[in-house]
Amino acid sequence: MNEETHRPPLPDRLCVDPRSPHHVAAVFEHEIGIRLNGNERHDVEEYCISEGWVKVPAGKTLDRKGQPLLLKLKGKVEAFYR
Structure with a gap:
């Protein structure tokens, strides 16, 4: 309880x-x-609870700066501590 x-x-x-x-x-x-x-998703790079989306990498595809290309998935988003 003290950790929380x-x-x-x-x-x-x-x-x-x-x-x-x-x-x-x-x-x-x-x-x-x-x-x-x-x-539960284990590959989320970014999320927004109020707007209802998460961004996840699109496989091994990279953008021109070498960062993973991200897809935006929409739905009900919940964030929690494990």
Whole structure:
């Protein structure tokens, strides 16, 4: 129970990429999970709860800067600590 008091609240929008303005390093010190339409996803790069979308990589495809090409999937998004 004491661990839960040290966890920061999960933001509405979060990104894995440290260059993004939506990256919160304190959240990534703990293991988090994402559900899209009731199914847990392990490949989420970015999510937004209020807008109802997640971004996941499109296979091994890279953009011209060498970053994974992301697809936006829409639905009910839930973020939680494991």
